[in-house]
Structure formats: C-alpha cells, structure tokens
Amino acid sequence: MTDNRNLLVIGGGISGLASAFFLQQKGFKVTLLEAAARVGGNIQSLEHNGFLMERGPNSWIHNRHGMAQLLDDLDLHDECVMANSVAKRRYIAQNGQLVALPDSIGGILTTPMLNLRGKLRLLAEPCFGRATHEESIAEFITRRLGSQCLDWLVDPFVSGIYAGDPKQLSVQAAMPKLYALETKYGSLMRGGVVQLQQTRRQSRDPALTGAMLSFRRGLRQLTESLEQQLGKVIHTNVEVDRINYGGKLSWQVYSGDHLWQTSHLVLAVPANQVARLISEIDDNQNGTIKQAQAYLRAVEYPAVASINMAFKRHQISHPLDGFGALIPYREQRRTLGVLFPSSVFTGRCPKDTCLLTAFIGGARNNEVMTWSPARRQQQVHNDLSDLLGIIGSPLWVEESFWPQAIPQYTLGHLQRVEQIEASLANFSGLYLRSNWHDGVALGDCIDNAWQLAQQAAREYD
Numbered sequence: 001m002t003d004n005r006n007l008l009v010i011g012g013g014i015s016g017l018a019s020a021f022f023l024q025q026k027g028f029k030v031t032l033l034e035a036a037a038r039v040g041g042n043i044q045s046l047e048h049n050g051f052l053m054e055r056g057p058n059s060w061i062h063n064r065h066g067m068a069q070l071l072d073d074l075d076l077h078d079e080c081v082m083a084n085s086v087a088k089r090r091y092i093a094q095n096g097q098l099v100a101l102p103d104s105i106g107g108i109l110t111t112p113m114l115n116l117r118g119k120l121r122l123l124a125e126p127c128f129g130r131a132t133h134e135e136s137i138a139e140f141i142t143r144r145l146g147s148q149c150l151d152w153l154v155d156p157f158v159s160g161i162y163a164g165d166p167k168q169l170s171v172q173a174a175m176p177k178l179y180a181l182e183t184k185y186g187s188l189m190r191g192g193v194v195q196l197q198q199t200r201r202q203s204r205d206p207a208l209t210g211a212m213l214s215f216r217r218g219l220r221q222l223t224e225s226l227e228q229q230l231g232k233v234i235h236t237n238v239e240v241d242r243i244n245y246g247g248k249l250s251w252q253v254y255s256g257d258h259l260w261q262t263s264h265l266v267l268a269v270p271a272n273q274v275a276r277l278i279s280e281i282d283d284n285q286n287g288t289i290k291q292a293q294a295y296l297r298a299v300e301y302p303a304v305a306s307i308n309m310a311f312k313r314h315q316i317s318h319p320l321d322g323f324g325a326l327i328p329y330r331e332q333r334r335t336l337g338v339l340f341p342s343s344v345f346t347g348r349c350p351k352d353t354c355l356l357t358a359f360i361g362g363a364r365n366n367e368v369m370t371w372s373p374a375r376r377q378q379q380v381h382n383d384l385s386d387l388l389g390i391i392g393s394p395l396w397v398e399e400s401f402w403p404q405a406i407p408q409y410t411l412g413h414l415q416r417v418e419q420i421e422a423s424l425a426n427f428s429g430l431y432l433r434s435n436w437h438d439g440v441a442l443g444d445c446i447d448n449a450w451q452l453a454q455q456a457a458r459e460y461d
C-alpha cells in the first residue's frame with residue numbers, strides 16, 4: 001500500500017459503512033462523513049418496554065458472498081438469529097380474507113387465489129415467446145403468466161419490496177432473476193426447474209444458506225459493529241455540500257468551512273444527493289455533469305411510513321403464523337402489508353403480547369403521506385382489523401416516516417445508471433455505491449460494497 005491511497009466515503013448507511021470497512025481491509029486509509037448524528041441510515045432498531053422493533057428493514061436473506069464475508073470479518077455469526085419456520089408462510093389479502101400463498105406447484109393448482117382460467121393461463125406459460133422491448137413488471141407478468149397472477153401473486157410483492165407500481169417498474173432492473181429465466185431458458189417454469197436441478201446437483205457454498213436472518217439485538221447490531229470497527233474514521237453530523245475534482249486522483253470535499261482532500265471518493269448517498277454534490281465539478285463545459293444530474297434526478301423515491309404496533313396477544317384472533325400479510329392493490333386498502341416480527345423472531349416482545357409492523361404509502365398512495373400520523377395510524381388499524389381480527393386499540397404505536405424510502409427502478413433505469421457511470425467515467429477515483437445502484441436489499445448493498453473493494457484493490461495494486 002502507498003500512503004496516497006486515501007479514500008473518503010460520503011454517507012454512513014449500510015452501503016457507506018460496508019464500503020468503508022471492506023476498503024479499509026484492503027489497505028485504504030479511510031474517512032467516512034455522515035450527515036446525521038448517527039450512522040446506519042435506514043437501519044434503525046429500537047427497544048421499547050420490552051419490545052425489540054425495526055423502524056426500517058427487518059431482516060435479510062443470506063444468499064450473498066459480501067454478507068458472508070462481513071459476518072466472518074466482524075465475527076458476528078453467533079449473534080445472528082434465524083427466522084422461525086413459520087416465516088416460510090406468507091399471507092395475501094383477497095376479498096377481505098387472508099389466504100396463505102401457495103409454495104408448491106400442487107399448492108398453485110389448488111389455491112383459491114386463482115380461478116380455473118387463471119390456473120390454466122399460468123400453466124400455459126412455457127408457450128409464450130420472449131419480449132422484444134423492455135417491459136414493465138405488469139407487462140411481463142401479464143404476458144407470461146396472466147393478469148390474475150399479476151394482481152394476486154406479484155403485485156403484492158412489488159408493494160412489499162419496492163412500495164412501487166408494477167406498471168412503472170422495469171422487470172429487467174427490479175426483478176433481474178425472474179427476467180433472466182426468460183432470456184436464458186425461454187420460460188420461467190422451464191428455467192425454474194433447471195435451476196432447481198442445478199442447485200441440487202452443485203454443492204452450494206455452505207456459508208450461503210438462503211435463510212432469513214437478523215441479529216439478537218436487531219439489525220442495528222450490524223451497523224454498530226461496523227461503527228465500532230471503523231472507530232475514529234467516522235465523522236457524524238457532517239453534511240457534505242459539494243465536491244470538486246482537481247484532476248489526477250485529487251478530490252476536494254466540502255462541508256461548510258471544512259475541506260477534505262482525498263484521492264478516492266465513494267458516494268454512498270441517494271441519487272438526488274449525488275446530483276447535488278457533483279454540481280460544481282468542472283467538466284470543461286462538455287455537459288457530462290449536467291447529463292449525469294438529469295439521470296440522477298430521474299430516480300424517484302416515494303415516501304413510506306412504517307408503523308409498529310403492540311397488542312396483547314388475545315386482542316388478535318389470527319394465529320399470526322407467518323412472515324406477514326401483503327395487501328394487493330386490487331383490495332383497495334391503503335396499507336401495503338404487515339409483518340409479524342414477534343412470530344418471525346423469538347424474543348421480540350414480552351409474554352402474552354405481540355408486535356405488528358405495517359407499511360403504508362408508496363408510489364400508488366402518495367396522498368396518504370400528506371395526512372397526519374394519527375390519521376395514517378387509524379387507516380392502518382382499519383385496514384388490518386378485519387383481516388387479523390383485531391379487537392381494541394394497540395398498547396402503543398410508533399410511526400417512522402421515510403420521506404425517500406426506496407428508489408424505484410422504473411423503465412429505463414439500467415440505461416440511466418449506465419449513462420451516469422459513463423458521464424462520470426473521466427473523473428478517476430470516483431465510485432457510486434447506494435441502493436439506487438444494483439439492488440435495494442441489504443444483501444445487495446453489502447455485496448456491492450464488497451465488490452467495490454475488490455475492484456479498487458485491483459486497480460491500485
């Protein structure tokens with residue numbers, strides 16, 4: 001390592017923390033600047049009256065190498081908690097009732113969620129050819145599996161993951177694995193069967209179990225552990241205003257009167273923040289910065305509120321024997337879905353009580369976010385009461401408002417990201433890492449940080 005390998009990370013969410021950590025492991029001298037008083041970004045676990053709840057993400061799926069590496073490096077394996085087996089069951093609301101989502105071919109054939117026409121249409125899937133243009137999730141699913149499948153099986157997951165609109169999101173960008181089954185095998189069913197057989201044959205990395213996980217003290221244990229490892233490298237309450245490029249790996253980073261000089265810079269902040277930060281970079285008037293800014297500003301982030309509610313167990317008649325319930329748009333309720341965290345993870349609430357985490361808002365419910373918290377909470381209560389058989393008021397309610405919850409990978413997203421990368425390619429030592437880039441799940445953010453560290457180390461060794 002040479003002394004001039006300074007690296008500055010802007011943003012202390014999981015993307016920034018993991019990037020800083022992996023790059024430090026590769027020998028870079030790292031500094032991390034975070035606008036808020038704490039690091040962690042969306043990850044916020046809270047303890048309250050014997051309850052352990054999450055305000056943002058609740059869990060992750062253990063299927064990415066970056067996360068396995070991070071757990072190894074932080075020695076966190078023993079702190080992981082695995083979801084209880086009930087979490088395999090997911091409910092979907094249909095006609096005012098919760099129906100368990102089928103989890104096998106047999107289950108699909110017998111589920112009351114699709115009528116005979118819907119089932120026959122689904123079974124005809126291998127007969128349909130490939131698309132000739134980029135499609136939305138709604139177009140792709142309707143073409144391959146039929147409209148019933150879209151409305152009852154896919155739409156609720158799009159709400160659950162992206163709080164998004166399937167008519168707006170690009171299937172290539174937002175559901176790349178599903179899309180790949182068509183491009184590679186010509187059919188989702190054929191591709192699914194081949195992949196299942198391959199997984200059974202190949203010896204999978206034993207570290208990647210595909211399990212749903214959290215930590216004993218909630219997800220914040222991960223960000224706290226990263227914070228502890230990085231130590232004095234982290235500077236909180238530092239909102240970066242702008243950056244400048246002096247050529248030849250020379251970056252200046254400004255926050256008020258403070259200036260940092262660095263050779264390498266990672267922007268681990270939302271897309272609109274990147275657009276703001278790069279505005280004063282001199283591009284010799286060739287327009288590349290303005291072009292990148294236009295594409296960055298096109299990334300939309302709808303608002304979402306996550307509402308944690310505690311109840312006495314006897315107040316809810318539903319067995320809560322699942323991960324949670326998703327509410328399709330066709331049901332015409334405002335609530336997107338509800339998780340059953342105290343069923344998924346043991347030890348999340350005192351005896352004889354339970355915890356629900358509901359989500360409201362998103363791309364198709366913008367106006368809900370202009371309401372008062374009390375009105376939103378009442379709406380969630382109304383939406384869930386008959387579905388879960390809730391009697392009476394919660395013991396307490398806690399709302400977290402996310403004004404920019406999840407970036408929407410809308411039609412053209414992949415091309416826009418490519419254009420942004422191309423526009424900034426001449427400014428060497430600049431890296432973009434955040435959930436608007438290559439995946440919104442925690443595992444994606446960490447894997448992207450891990451890959452960045454490999455790339456940066458290769459480039460500068």
Ligand SMILES: Cc1cc2nc3c(=O)[nH]c(=O)nc-3n(C[C@H](O)[C@H](O)[C@H](O)COP(=O)(O)OP(=O)(O)OC[C@H]3O[C@@H](n4cnc5c(N)ncnc54)[C@H](O)[C@@H]3O)c2cc1C
Pocket residue numbers: 010011012013014015016033034035036039040041042043055056057058059060061238239240241268269270273304306402405406433434435436439440441442443445
């Ligand atoms: C309600 C909700 C539920 C979710 N549930 C799940 C889930 O169960 N599982 C899952 O895998 N994923 C989930 N996600 C997605 C996942 O949490 C996010 O994609 C991920 O945490 C994003 O991390 P990030 O570091 O890219 O961004 P962020 O967490 O947004 O971090 C960005 C950081 O940059 C800082 N910053 C911004 N501008 C500046 C500036 N100018 N100067 C300095 N600092 C700045 C911010 O303060 C922030 O700390 C959920 C997200 C939300 C909102």
